[in-house]
Amino acid sequence: MFPSTTATLHTLDNGLKVILDSDASAPVISTQVWVKTGSIHEGKWMGAGISHLLEHMVFKGTESFSGEELSQTVQAAGGQWNAYTSFDRTVYYIDGPADSAETFLKAVTEMVFKPRFPEEEFEKEKDVIRREIDMGLDDPDSRASRQLFSTALANDGRSQPVIGHLELFNEITHADMVEYHKARYTTENCFLSISGDFDPEEMLETLNTLVGDIPRSFTQQATPEVEPPQLGKRVERNNFAVPASKLTLAWQVPGLTHPDAAALELLSTILGGGHSSRLYQSIREQKGLCLHIASWAWITQQPVGLFSVSAEVPTEQRDALEVAIIKEIETLCTSQLVEELEKAKRMCLVSQFKTLTSASGRASDLASNWHEANNLNFTKDFITAVDSVSVADIRRVCEKYLLDHSKLTVTSLDPEETKAKQSTQKKQQSKNEIVSHTLSNGLELHLRASPRLPMVSIQGATLAGLTSETPATAGISTLLSTLLTKGTTSRTGAEIANQLECLGAGLAASSGNNTAAISASCLSQDLGTVLELLGDCYANPSFNSDIIEFEKKTQINDLLEQDEDPVSLAFRSMRSSLFAGEGYGINRLGSQESLAGLDRLSLSSHHSLYYTAQNTKLAIFGDIDIDQTIELAEKHLSQIRRGEGLATPTQTLGSPEEINLKLDKQQAILTLGYAAASIHSDDIHALDLLHAWCSDMAGPLFTRIREELGLAYYCSATQFHGHDTGLFGFYLGTSPDQLELARTELLKTIADISNNGIDAKTLDSVKNSWLSSQALANQSNSSMARLCAIDTALGFSPTHHRTIAAKIKAVTPEDILAAAQKYFGKQTPTIVTVTP
Known part of the structure; x- marks a missing residue:
């Protein structure tokens, strides 16, 4: 039932492989470069986070662009871009309108293969990442995840955080980063995955022009350590500021190439993959032992993966929950599983179908197939393997991997013992109608x-x-x-x-x-x-x-x-x-x-x-x-009661004030809020563009406060439009000792926006970026249906969302300035800071 891919694999003269997936169903494209390097490949820099640092630094400029020119070029072309680093890969992507494909490819391939690495930006960006490390230490889910991997996989590279340990991260030099890039970012260790509306032959010609001059180079091999067999139960418990324990039970399982991989994936679904699963129904719904519970199988190309059950549980019930989970697993091994197995197979199939609904999803799926298995049809093959799994297979893998308690790892993040509280008319059916x-x-x-x-x-x-x-x-x-x-x-x-x-x-x-x-x-x-x-x-x-x-x-x-x-x-x-x-x-x-x-x-x-x-x-x-x-x-x-349409009450606005709060965390937060526009106001389109500009990596907040001054890890804007008023807010996260300077710079930037608006050239780029994000969203039936439902509930026509693009295009610099002065220049904001 799952379709074979029509994507093709090509190898350029310099060894760079390219996956091409041509699909004209929407005028968008996803351009992705996958680098087969992550934190487990860092060798002598293991635990320092050099892969993640390198991911940040490639955004600082390339052979053809300065950092600012790079972000402005991508924005002007309507690109939505980002990157991420994991244990075994670093991925860069730009999604946007198909007619900007060449611009996106030039930008993303130069970032990967031809970065400038300006030395003046190096320490500044390291300081930004230090703030990100602090954020991770403040986040309970991040801490729980780190705790699990460092315990269950104690002897391989995945025991170390991808972002690195601060003391090791501080030791990385600019020369180290350049050396690491040269060793790992080679044509044979990278590949492109491109999906969307394009002609494959023309795309290959474009790629040969853009990257054909990149020389083939030797890839420094980095063989990750393999976790040895576990010889006894492992338990790790830590305290953290959480209201309930975060408990995880995990077992080592084989990697993706093992014949049991498909059965283990289905076992995780049967056991805890949804609200009808055994764990959810028996332990949460019937016994009330926990607040949240689920199971998951993390099976990759690495020889050792994890099968885990994660739960949030009142601490006094934590140990009883552990016993109940083990008991449920034992019961499963002797249960009738025919209906549950068929349900799990259907859930797996539907989940994979959902990946095909967007260009970005298709490009990622194909890239993952190649990265994990060197097989573009691996998703289909895995679905086929899933379909052949029997009830006997499920029982066998459950007994083999989950019943040996010497192979069990238990971790919990528990609340601190004492904690200070902080506080129709029918119409003819046609396409798109x-x-x-x-x-x-x-x-x-x-x-x-x-x-x-x-x-x-x-x-x-x-x-x-x-x-x-x-x-x-x-x-x-x-x-x-x-x-x-x-x-x-x-x-x-x-x-x-x-x-x-x-x-x-x-x-x-x-x-x-x-x-x-x-x-x-x-x-x-x-x-x-x-x-x-x-x-x-x-x-x-x-x-x-x-x-x-x-x-x-x-x-x-x-x-x-x-x-x-x-x-x-x-x-x-x-x-x-x-x-x-x-x-x-x-x-x-x-x-x-x-x-x-x-x-x-x-x-x-x-x-x-x-x-x-x-x-x-x-x-x-x-x-x-x-x-x-x-x-x-x-x-x-028709069984839904008729009722009546209701009017919405008028919103009450408070007087502007400044609030200072304390919370025992390592980061400082600053937020500024302004009363903004009603959903029915003509101002909302100008505000949407102001929001897009202030939230973008090429915008004034990111450029000034994060890039130029290195004062904050994140600095952005947020907004919503309400029935008769709304909110426009600015926010940043920084270190406590930089809070006052960051606040001063943020207020200066907001004042500059309210005094000067956006110039015509920049406004055109912001419009392209906004329109691109809408085109990407419009790939999905769910997002389009959601817009239609909300618009009509708020009193607009079913096709209201289709009129927005024209209204956005019509916004002038004068409209932007008028809105900025009205909502920022003439209001005193409500300001809240949270400091340690």
């Missing part, structure tokens, strides 16, 4: 047929979210969203999860600023079943009191963990002040006090008022027949 139809109960549908892949995305938007809450009911929208799929008057949560995951389908609910959302995805053949489940969950949630209390406990745990995140603390305090603690100033998780007051009656009342047909819009995009889908929707969604 959106057809609108109103069901008998008043529910407005918007449908679009897109048969490229056999999948369907359903997105619903309800006029609710934060504007439907008060301080006394804070968190009710998030809690209600969680409960929608936890059981109905005719189905248990386990039955819902199992039915969905047997299809490889998904159903989820969430809540945001202006709307609450429900979304689903499935193979097209399963649309009727998924619509039936969606309608039942939306119309008939059971609101079981025991489940309510358990989910409240989970939400409180998330709230406590949020309190330990300095960035989250700064933004929540800023929003609360800016919006006087109401509406958009309410924390979406609520407070411990508000959650304590929420019960079955309050949830049922909130649901009855807001979750109605008249207050909701639904978009169904994908491989559908319009008429048949309308019939299915009438059959399954």
